[in-house]
Amino acid sequence: MAAVEEAGRRVAATVARLAEECGSTADLLRAHARLLAGWMRGSGFRNGCPITTVLLELAPRERAVSDAGRKAYAARLSILRDKLVSDGFVRSRAETLAVLCTSALQGALIQARVERSGRPIEVTAAELARLIERAARN
Numbered sequence: 444m445a446a447v448e449e450a451g452r453r454v455a456a457t458v459a460r461l462a463e464e465c466g467s468t469a470d471l472l473r474a475h476a477r478l479l480a481g482w483m484r485g486s487g488f489r490n491g492c493p494i495t496t497v498l499l500e501l502a503p504r505e506r507a508v509s510d511a512g513r514k515a516y517a518a519r520l521s522i523l524r525d526k527l528v529s530d531g532f533v534r535s536r537a538e539t540l541a542v543l544c545t546s547a548l549q550g551a552l553i554q555a556r557v558e559r560s561g562r563p564i565e566v567t568a569a570e571l572a573r574l575i576e577r578a579a580r581n
Contacts, residue, residue: 444507448514450492451512451515455518462525468523469571469576472572472575476548477565480561483556488556488559491552498512519541520545523537543571544575
């Protein structure tokens with residue numbers, strides 16, 4: 444549980460910093476993907492997202508771990524949602540897009556690890572960014 448909480452804090456801090464630095468959610472996603480792909484390459488694709496790894500194994504069997512995971516994801520989702528709102532999305536749409544972005548990137552981390560390539564992360568973020576930019580214009 445402590446590992447999930449600590450990883451959740453680190454991820455939220457990284458996403459919050461990127462939200463401050465980036466002019467849009469699309470830019471945030473691309474920047475985050477570059478970081479994630481770089482970290483994974485640097486570890487020889489041994490490291491990924493400890494939150495996902497632990498939760499895949501222990502949730503929902505371990506209630507405390509599941510609760511820590513929900514809190515970790517909620518923190519990340521709220522940062523993305525707020526950035527999407529600042530991009531002009533209504534709150535309800537921003538919430539669903541934040542879930543889509545988080546879920547897609549988590550899946551891309553697993554795929555990147557299996558393929559030993561940052562490409563799944565980079566492609567996923569690029570497509571999400573395109574989707575968000577297009578939706579923001581409409």
